[in-house]
Amino acid sequence: MAFFCHRCGTGLPGGARFCSNCGTVISPGPPTAGRPLLRPHVGRQIAGVCLGLAQANGWDVALVRILTVVCFFFSGGLVAVAYIAGWVGIPEESDTVPGAYPPKV
Numbered sequence: 794m795a796f797f798c799h800r801c802g803t804g805l806p807g808g809a810r811f812c813s814n815c816g817t818v819i820s821p822g823p824p825t826a827g828r829p830l831l832r833p834h835v836g837r838q839i840a841g842v843c844l845g846l847a848q849a850n851g852w853d854v855a856l857v858r859i860l861t862v863v864c865f866f867f868s869g870g871l872v873a874v875a876y877i878a879g880w881v882g883i884p885e886e887s888d889t890v891p892g893a894y895p896p897k898v
């Protein structure tokens with residue numbers, strides 16, 4: 794799986810540890826994961842599932858919400874079940890959990 798250096802944009806082979814162009818250390822994990830999957834307190838509409846998914850995957854939260862609503866009407870409630878599953882299954886964003894997700898400096 795190829796991905797790109799987040800600093801200079803050079804295409805890198807999967808598993809690369811350093812950018813071959815600028816030398817930036819490539820952090821492990823999916824390249825699109827900007828942050829862990831959590832339900833944020835700020836900006837949430839219902840339970841923060843859409844917002845959490847959007848932020849974890851780098852999606853547009855407005856797009857995620859629209860798709861969620863559209864899918865809700867076409868799936869006959871399946872999305873509602875998935876949403877509730879996410880509500881229960883996705884941990885709530887909290888700064889009271891020490892060392893869970895140390896901020897990148």
Ligand SMILES: [Zn+2]
Nearest residue numbers: 798801812815
């Ligand atoms: Zn680079």
